[in-house]
Amino acid sequence: KNEVEQSPQNLTAQEGEFITINCSYSVGISALHWLQQHPGGGIVSLFMLSSGKKKHGRLIATINIQEKHSSLHITASHPRDSAVYICAVRRNTGNQFYFGTGTSLTVIP
Amino acid sequence: DGGITQSPKYLFRKEGQNVTLSCEQNLNHDAMYWYRQDPGQGLRLIYYSQIVNDFQKGDIAEGYSVSREKKESFPLTVTSAQKNPTAFYLCASSRLDRGSNQPQHFGDGTRLSIL
Numbered sequence: 001k002n003e004v005e006q007s008p009q010n011l012t013a014q015e016g017e018f019i020t021i022n023c024s025y026s027v028g029i030s031a032l033h034w035l036q037q038h039p040g041g042g043i044v045s046l047f048m049l050s051s052g053k054k055k056h057g058r059l060i061a062t063i064n065i066q067e068k069h070s071s072l073h074i075t076a077s078h079p080r081d082s083a084v085y086i087c088a089v090r091r092n093t094g095n096q097f098y099f100g101t102g103t104s105l106t107v108i109p
Numbered sequence: 110d111g112g113i114t115q116s117p118k119y120l121f122r123k124e125g126q127n128v129t130l131s132c133e134q135n136l137n138h139d140a141m142y143w144y145r146q147d148p149g150q151g152l153r154l155i156y157y158s159q160i161v162n163d164f165q166k167g168d169i170a171e172g173y174s175v176s177r178e179k180k181e182s183f184p185l186t187v188t189s190a191q192k193n194p195t196a197f198y199l200c201a202s203s204r205l206d207r208g209s210n211q212p213q214h215f216g217d218g219t220r221l222s223i224l
Contacts, residue, residue: 099151
């Protein structure tokens with residue numbers, strides 16, 4: 001069983017919709033990382049958080065340590081948001097990250 | 110601009126051949142990582158290094174080798190012992206400040222295929 005589970009696996013939305021992507025994990029962590037992977041393959045870091053909530057533009061990430069759950073929200077979605085969104089956790093022992101399988105988002109104009 | 114450079118973008122390997130993927134960073138990061146990405150799976154760690162001349166095996170190190178002779182460089186060799194090398198390979202780096210969580214920065218990846 002993977003330590004990091006994401007849902008949904010695939011998501012299609014109309015432009016302007018509010019989007020939520022979920023990440024659950026089963027191990028103790030020191031931090032959680034949200035990443036964005038575009039069709040070309042390169043990966044960009046969106047958020048690194050260990051508690052509470054972070055906001056950057058139209059993106060919001062929250063984490064609930066007690067429930068071992070994080071969400072990534074996109075407000076007023078746009079076709080350029082189409083990408084694969086990946087959740088990764090750093091365990092509280094060691095320096096390695098463990099990755100979810102990603103959520104593929106398509107935003108239709 | 111600081112960043113991570115991976116080369117080549119596409120690479121083809123013949124049976125029985127070793128190939129080396131390049132990863133260079135100018136972010137002055139101590140830690141560097143190699144991941145493999147296959148369809149439908151999360152990134153899996155091949156090797157990582159926290160300091161020059163030292164590196165540790167990740168979850169899927171068999172059939173791969175690395176070196177860390179310089180802080181900026183962490184090349185990955187896919188050897189002929191790796192029977193299923195076709196995948197997308199990503200290099201990453203991060204700082205190692207104690208007591209803080211440093212994000213990983215990624216290169217654009219190398220796509221390796223078998224001829």
